[in-house]
Amino acid sequence: MTANWSAFTAAEPDLARLVEERFGAFTHHVLGTLRRDGSPRLTGLEVRFLGGELWLGMMPDSLKARDLLRDPRFALHANPGEGQSMGGGDVRVSGRAFEVTDAAAKAAYGEEVEPPEPFHLFRTELTEVVRTYVEDDKYLVVQVWKPGEPVRTLKRT
DSSP states (O other), X not given: OOBOHHHHHHHOHHHHHHHHHHHHTOSOEEEEEEOXXXXXXXXXXOEEEETTEEEEEEOTXXXXXXXXXXXXXXXXXXXXXXXXXXXXXXXXXXXXXXXXXXXXXXXXXXXXXXXXXXXXXXXXXXXXXXXXXXXXXXXXXXXXXXXXXXXXXXXXX
């Protein structure tokens, strides 16, 4: 089961706001894709939250774009920031990314973001959102959301 960003926001607005804030704190994040041989590839990426979607834009024929065109599964990790603080927690999003080929949709994105032309644009469908943070300098708290399920919260000392 998958859901777009809008469905996640409707289901869990507080967690969605925290995740967006975490991604908004820095420009560049880490995208994990699968190479042709199945091994992981990690690359830098900028992301955008627009119109109820989480968008991934990238240069034409980049390795990460080729990976997603072959196998749409991805993991996206928010930049943890400088030093040891990880203010706002550690955030990861997993799912599938599908290339947008509709000219009008790409043009609308381009007007809003003004990416270098040409570019690949991928719309995401989420399978999991995870936030990990420290509470009261004592507990490691992990929040896990999956489509169709409420947020599960785990606490460890």
